[in-house]
Structure formats: C-alpha cells, structure tokens
Amino acid sequence: MSEQPSGALGSGDPGRGIVAPATDPQALKTTRYRPAFHRAADFRCAKSPRVQGFLTGDYQRFAKTNYCKALILPNPDDETGIWGYYTLSPYKIEPQELSRKQRGAFRGSLPIPMILVGFMGKDDSAPPRLGEALLVVTARRVYRSDDTAAAALILESEGGPGTRLYEWYGDTMKFEPIRRPDPNKKKSMIETGVLFCPLASLIPEEWPGN
Numbered sequence: 357m358s359e360q361p362s363g364a365l366g367s368g369d370p371g372r373g374i375v376a377p378a379t380d381p382q383a384l385k386t387t388r389y390r391p392a393f394h395r396a397a398d399f400r401c402a403k404s405p406r407v408q409g410f411l412t413g414d415y416q417r418f419a420k421t422n423y424c425k426a427l428i429l430p431n432p433d434d435e436t437g438i439w440g441y442y443t444l445s446p447y448k449i450e451p452q453e454l455s456r457k458q459r460g461a462f463r464g465s466l467p468i469p470m471i472l473v474g475f476m477g478k479d480d481s482a483p484p485r486l487g488e489a490l491l492v493v494t495a496r497r498v499y500r501s502d503d504t505a506a507a508a509l510i511l512e513s514e515g516g517p518g519t520r521l522y523e524w525y526g527d528t529m530k531f532e533p534i535r536r537p538d539p540n541k542k543k544s545m546i547e548t549g550v551l552f553c554p555l556a557s558l559i560p561e562e563w564p565g566n
C-alpha cells in the first residue's frame with residue numbers, strides 16, 4: 357500500500373486533504389455483494405438506520421428486479437465483514453435541470469447519463485474518511501466499466517440541505533447541488549437535496565487530457 361496516496365483525494369489536491377493509506381482509494385477493492393457470504397447483519401452504521409438495514413432488508417426486493425447493484429468494501433482482516441458499501445443504478449438528468457455553469461461541464465443538449473449512488477455507508481468500526489475513498493472508488497469503477505458509461509455520480513443526501521452531511525458532500529467532495537425555481541418566490545431557487553459530481557472531478561488523474 358502506498359505511503360503517498362495519489363488521486364483526487366491525495367496530496368495533490370489542496371481542496372480535499374490527504375487520505376490515510378488505509379483509505380487510499382487506489383488500494384481499495386470493492387466486490388459484488390453476496391448475501392450468503394458477506395455478514396450484512398453485522399454491519400453497524402449508527403448515523404443511519406436506513407443505511408444500516410438496507411442490505412438485509414429492502415435490497416433483497418430491489419435485487420430481484422435489478423434496480424440496483426450493491427458493492428462491498430470488505431474488512432481487510434475478514435473478507436466476510438463489511439467495512440463499507442454502496443449501490444449503483446443508472447440515472448439521467450436533463451441539461452435544463454442544471455444551472456448554465458453546471459451544464460458547461462457536459463456536452464450538448466442531450467440528457468446527461470449519471471450513476472445514482474442510492475445507498476452508501478461505512479461500518480462504525482471502519483477508519484475515518486472511508487466515505488471519501490468510497491466515492492472515488494465508485495467513480496473509478498464506473499469510469500472503467502466496459503459495459504456502461506456515465507458522466508457523473510448523483511445522489512440524494514440523507515436529511516437534505518442544512519445537514520452536516522449535505523455540507524460534507526459539497527465542501528469535501530465537491531458535489532454540486534441541483535436547484536429548482538421556488539414556486540413561491542419569483543427569481544428565487546430552492547435546493548432539491550440532490551447533488552451530483554462529474555466523474556472528471558472525482559478522478560481527474562484518470563481523465564484523458566489531464
């Protein structure tokens with residue numbers, strides 16, 4: 357494992373700080389969730405009962421209809437234990453849903469393909485800042501996929517605007533909020549609670565031309 361983590365969260369990016377080697381996204385390997393193998397019942401996430409219970413609860417129903425895929429970051433000392441996980445599903449937004457400036461990161465007037473991170477969380481025993489690394493790993497996995505393409509990750513921040521988590525997505529991870537016109541106030545916009553981040557911003561080191 358490298359002493360000097362590189363990549364979007366590495367030492368080269370003053371906006372994001374330095375990820376400890378244990379959470380260096382270059383070194384993390386996620387794997388498909390296997391309910392008979394991974395001990396989802398032992399996954400503890402005190403900050404979010406929704407995220408804690410998803411794999412043993414609603415996931416079973418979602419998986420049957422292929423609504424999402426769940427990826428696991430195993431505990432390196434116990435591959436059946438779950439350090440973190442996230443789910444992926446295809447998604448699209450129309451360019452008009454973004455501000456002019458946000459739209460500039462994409463091309464043309466076509467709908468913008470994105471990958472929805474429907475659920476994401478880390479176990480309470482996992483190292484700090486694992487979430488940062490998980491999002492970079494997710495972006496890399498999407499970018500490197502032979503089977504699909506997307507221009508950005510998108511998610512709905514639990515608890516919505518005004519929470520510490522929402523701030524974290526914006527300040528630390530550089531996700532951008534999607535806003536819509538306020539029906540009660542002319543020329544005013546309100547937050548939708550949905551945030552997106554172009555893959556190029558999460559994994560600049562992988563991007564052609566960089």
Ligand SMILES: CC(C)(COP(=O)(O)OP(=O)(O)OC[C@H]1O[C@@H](n2cnc3c(N)ncnc32)[C@H](O)[C@@H]1OP(=O)(O)O)[C@@H](O)C(=O)NCCC(=O)NCCS
Nearest residue numbers: 403404407476477478484485486487488513514520521524
């Ligand atoms: C999101 C997550 C993976 C980020 O992990 P991380 O990189 O190690 O970062 P932290 O756990 O320090 O979280 C960043 C900040 O968001 C806050 N936060 C995280 N999840 C939160 C939640 N569900 N509700 C409110 N605040 C939350 C943390 O308290 C922390 O705030 P602080 O800097 O003031 O201490 C992890 O916090 C987590 O598993 N949260 C619970 C599940 C969750 O909310 N998932 C996202 C659903 S959209």
